[in-house]
Amino acid sequence: MAEIKCVDLCKTYRQGDTEIHALDHVSLDIEPGSFICLSGPSGSGKTTLLNMIGGLDALDSGEISIDGKRVDLLGKGELADLRLHRIGFVFQAYNLIPVLSARENVEFVMQVQGISATERKRKSMEILKEVGLEGMEDRRPSQLSGGQQQRVAVARAIVSQPTLVLADEPTANLDSVTAEHLMELFRELNEVHRVTFLLSTHDERVMRYAKRLIKMQDGKVVSDENIINN
Amino acid sequence: MTGGKLLSLAAMSRLSWRNLWRNHRRTLIMLLAVSVGVWAMIFMTALMRGMVDQMIADGIDALPGIVQIHDPNFRDDPSIDNSMPPPGPALRAALDSPPVRAWTRRIKLPAMISSERDSRGVILLGVDPAHEIALGFDLESIVAGRFLEGPDDSGLVVGKKLLERLETDLGKRVVVMSQDPENNIADRGFRIVGVFKGKLSAQEESLVYAAIDTTQTMLGMGEQLSEIAISGDDYRNAEPVYRQVKAAAGAGLEVLPWTELDTYLGLMLGVMDGFVLVWIIVIFLALSFGLVNTLMMAVFERVREIGLMQALGMKPAAILYQVLLESLMLLALGLVLGNLLALASILPVRDGIDLSVVAEGFEMMGASSTLYPALKLTDLVMANTVVIVLGVLTSLLPAWRASQYRPVEAIAKT
Numbered sequence: 001m002a003e004i005k006c007v008d009l010c011k012t013y014r015q016g017d018t019e020i021h022a023l024d025h026v027s028l029d030i031e032p033g034s035f036i037c038l039s040g041p042s043g044s045g046k047t048t049l050l051n052m053i054g055g056l057d058a059l060d061s062g063e064i065s066i067d068g069k070r071v072d073l074l075g076k077g078e079l080a081d082l083r084l085h086r087i088g089f090v091f092q093a094y095n096l097i098p099v100l101s102a103r104e105n106v107e108f109v110m111q112v113q114g115i116s117a118t119e120r121k122r123k124s125m126e127i128l129k130e131v132g133l134e135g136m137e138d139r140r141p142s143q144l145s146g147g148q149q150q151r152v153a154v155a156r157a158i159v160s161q162p163t164l165v166l167a168d169e170p171t172a173n174l175d176s177v178t179a180e181h182l183m184e185l186f187r188e189l190n191e192v193h194r195v196t197f198l199l200s201t202h203d204e205r206v207m208r209y210a211k212r213l214i215k216m217q218d219g220k221v222v223s224d225e226n227i228i229n230n
Numbered sequence: 231m232t233g234g235k236l237l238s239l240a241a242m243s244r245l246s247w248r249n250l251w252r253n254h255r256r257t258l259i260m261l262l263a264v265s266v267g268v269w270a271m272i273f274m275t276a277l278m279r280g281m282v283d284q285m286i287a288d289g290i291d292a293l294p295g296i297v298q299i300h301d302p303n304f305r306d307d308p309s310i311d312n313s314m315p316p317p318g319p320a321l322r323a324a325l326d327s328p329p330v331r332a333w334t335r336r337i338k339l340p341a342m343i344s345s346e347r348d349s350r351g352v353i354l355l356g357v358d359p360a361h362e363i364a365l366g367f368d369l370e371s372i373v374a375g376r377f378l379e380g381p382d383d384s385g386l387v388v389g390k391k392l393l394e395r396l397e398t399d400l401g402k403r404v405v406v407m408s409q410d411p412e413n414n415i416a417d418r419g420f421r422i423v424g425v426f427k428g429k430l431s432a433q434e435e436s437l438v439y440a441a442i443d444t445t446q447t448m449l450g451m452g453e454q455l456s457e458i459a460i461s462g463d464d465y466r467n468a469e470p471v472y473r474q475v476k477a478a479a480g481a482g483l484e485v486l487p488w489t490e491l492d493t494y495l496g497l498m499l500g501v502m503d504g505f506v507l508v509w510i511i512v513i514f515l516a517l518s519f520g521l522v523n524t525l526m527m528a529v530f531e532r533v534r535e536i537g538l539m540q541a542l543g544m545k546p547a548a549i550l551y552q553v554l555l556e557s558l559m560l561l562a563l564g565l566v567l568g569n570l571l572a573l574a575s576i577l578p579v580r581d582g583i584d585l586s587v588v589a590e591g592f593e594m595m596g597a598s599s600t601l602y603p604a605l606k607l608t609d610l611v612m613a614n615t616v617v618i619v620l621g622v623l624t625s626l627l628p629a630w631r632a633s634q635y636r637p638v639e640a641i642a643k644t
């Protein structure tokens with residue numbers, strides 16, 4: 001579980017002479033065990049917000065804290081520690097390490113965490129089976145389809161049981177059956193293990209799983225509603 | 231939150247190894263460059279060292295003796311006027327004790343040798359044959375006849391080339407003339423009893439060997455000598471012999487080690503180690519551009535992946551080690567191949583490379599026409615150390631750059 005507080009976040013990018021306000025005074029409170037979807041058009045600031053919370057980019061101003069710890073004040077090494085032990089990332093473009101097999105990609109984070117080889121193998125085989133990649137453990141990313149690669153990326157993000165999963169368009173390249181299966185997996189992790197999920201998406205199928213839907217536009221939160229469904 | 235760990239060495243090595251072979255062609259080319267560079271360092275160093283060793287050995291062998299004693303004026307004016315007395319009891323005691331291995335007395339004066347057809351200026355060497363052999367005279371250099379048999383032998387041993395110049399032959403008589411202490415001409419007829427082949431052609435033309443007692447009698451110089459030559463166990467370290475003899479010789483005699491007697495050869499020995507290091511570094515500098523370029527390319531090609539690793543929790547230091555490990559693997563492979571290549575090219579020619587085609591040029595530098603590569607362990611260690619240490623230092627730049635990417639920017643790279 002992770003409790004996240006975002007206070008007055010601002011981030012401006014410069015493209016030539018133009019300033020783009022990727023985040024424009026965004027404030028959010030995220031309860032532990034939340035399942036939140038960020039929606040909005042491209043360029044609305046969803047990915048920037050995920051990157052800021054995950055400590056991948058630096059704020060211009062504002063404060064972010066996870067479980068009371070100020071993320072925006074951490075150094076590179078501490079941020080790496082935070083991501084390693086607390087946060088699972090799922091990127092839109094899979095982002096697997098091409099020279100490692102599916103299982104080695106899944107094991108990568110656990111390897112950095114220092115988990116034993118036996119435990120790593122057990123967990124990675126288990127999670128790959130869960131995401132429907134049994135028998136493909138030794139394939140390199142280039143030998144997997146887009147959907148299969150995304151499932152490896154998801155398996156990598158959740159295998160070490162992070163308290164927070166940040167997923168940027170996790171179903172963008174998946175067929176509907178795989179997307180549905182993935183969302184069920186996310187929901188189970190959220191409900192059983194109380195993992196906090198923060199997803200950016202355009203996908204209506206993903207939004208159906210959200211307990212809270214935050215809409216963004218031009219770097220601002222334009223609506224924030226709790227959803228009672230499922 | 232526990233502290234983030236670096237990847238285990240095994241995991242890092244696996245990743246580095248696979249990254250290295252992502253671009254087979256580039257890695258193979260770089261590997262070839264490192265191997266050939268290392269081969270060039272070792273092989274050429276062995277040749278250079280072999281050549282210098284040979285030059286020094288030949289130089290010393292020409293008239294053996296790593297330390298010599300003369301009258302103080304003899305080197306400026308090597309005439310009979312600048313002879314020295316035989317060694318006194320103190321000097322003799324020093325000459326008969328270790329680290330002196332052997333010593334001999336010599337007469338060494340300018341002379342004229344005449345056959346029935348021609349005359350030549352030469353250096354007349356009056357030697358004690360047994361002591362000269364103990365000092366290092368190579369009996370195998372006698373290609374016809376024999377060497378002198380005692381201090382009162384009446385024969386003469388000449389070089390093969392001199393024999394040709396004089397248009398005479400073994401067994402024939404020649405006349406040797408020089409000046410006696412009274413500045414009168416002293417001469418004597420000698421029968422040529424032996425012909426020697428010198429390692430340097432200049433020796434063959436300029437040296438003639440006669441027995442010391444015979445020479446002293448001919449010149450009427452009593453027990454006087456031109457020089458005393460002394461040998462030790464290692465020509466590279468003449469200092470202990472020099473110190474002992476110098477202390478016993480007293481102020482009236484000049485005692486010098488071979489490095490000062492032949493300053494050119496002494497300088498060669500002195501600068502050789504430094505020259506080898508400079509040579510190795512120069513080759514490495516040429517290599518280092520390729521190495522940096524290869525690693526930079528390897529890093530630029532996977533900026534996105536490096537960003538991903540950081541996003542997943544890999545610390546900048548671990549990224550730095552990762553790239554350095556790749557470099558280290560490349561260098562280690564190159565070193566293994568380069569060393570094997572060097573050994574494979576040195577071992578077959580360890581009995582000498584015949585350079586008779588260019589022998590005259592070599593002889594001008596004081597080297598003989600056969601070159602013996604001298605592979606020294608210290609040179610091997612130096613070449614390998616330079617490549618590893620400077621290679622890793624050179625790799626720091628691309629490695630550091632890789633570790634400094636901001637994850638969000640790196641991941642966004644296409």
